[in-house]
Amino acid sequence: MEITQYSIEEIKDPTNIIEGKRFEVLLDVEIDEDDELYSEAGIEIRAIIAKKNEDIRIVNYFIIDKKDNEYLDFALEEDEEDVILAFCREELQKNEF
Numbered sequence: 001m002e003i004t005q006y007s008i009e010e011i012k013d014p015t016n017i018i019e020g021k022r023f024e025v026l027l028d029v030e031i032d033e034d035d036e037l038y039s040e041a042g043i044e045i046r047a048i049i050a051k052k053n054e055d056i057r058i059v060n061y062f063i064i065d066k067k068d069n070e071y072l073d074f075a076l077e078e079d080e081e082d083v084i085l086a087f088c089r090e091e092l093q094k095n096e097f
Helices: 078-094
Strands: 002-011 021-030 043-052 055-065 070-072
Touching: 002 078, 021 078, 043 078, 055 078
Parallel strands: none
Antiparallel strands: 002 021, 021 043, 043 055, 055 070
């Protein structure tokens, strides 16, 4: 899995359900053809990230087939989640969110 494009937007949480700041991260990812997630049109991952002090974690994520904007009922493997979390941690620290 390779992240090819991304956007990060802070989400205001008036309910304060998640402590700290909350972000929506949209990731365009390139998936190997032999992976069950592969789609010719591409895959997008929408992740909700929580940041409290230096603690950054994935709250939830959704995998979307860009062909028809359909949500896929798959879970990422642990190493794929680690890639996303490391990427988000680096970008949030670099951009001082």
